[in-house]
């Protein structure tokens with residue numbers, strides 16, 4: 001008997017889990033579905049500053065303009081069990097990747113990466129934090145996350 005093929009599990013990580021990683025969750029969920037890819041998706045923050053809060057209203061507004069749904073999302077902090085559960089733990093920036101590596105059990109370190117590593121020929125490696133900037137930052141976040149989502153879908157389909 002062949003073992004069952006389990007869907008890959010992807011966890012998106014940022015600092016607050018209210019702007020970038022919820023956007024990644026919403027965008028990747030929609031695009032993976034369109035691509036017919038069965039995948040388990042979640043997001044979390046390296047800080048616990050916004051635990052239980054819905055995504056930032058600016059992220060929701062920018063994302064809904066492009067048809068993405070943030071329904072059911074609430075901020076949570078990454079936990080140790082996440083490293084064993086998720087196959088891909090993708091941080092939005094280097095600081096958050098470093099914070100993950102500090103608390104990750106050694107045998108799961110290779111699961112940690114940068115989401116923008118899935119953008120071929122990317123000029124930047126990090127999704128800039130839009131929290132303290134103007135509204136333009138949220139559109140930029142969406143552009144980058146859409147590209148990375150398509151790159152990750154292509155990688156998972158191989």
Ligand code: 4NP
Pocket residue numbers: 014015016017018019020021049129130131
């Ligand atoms: P995120 O953005 O990491 O993309 O969710 C931030 C959200 C909140 C804060 C910083 C960044 N904060 O300082 O509260």
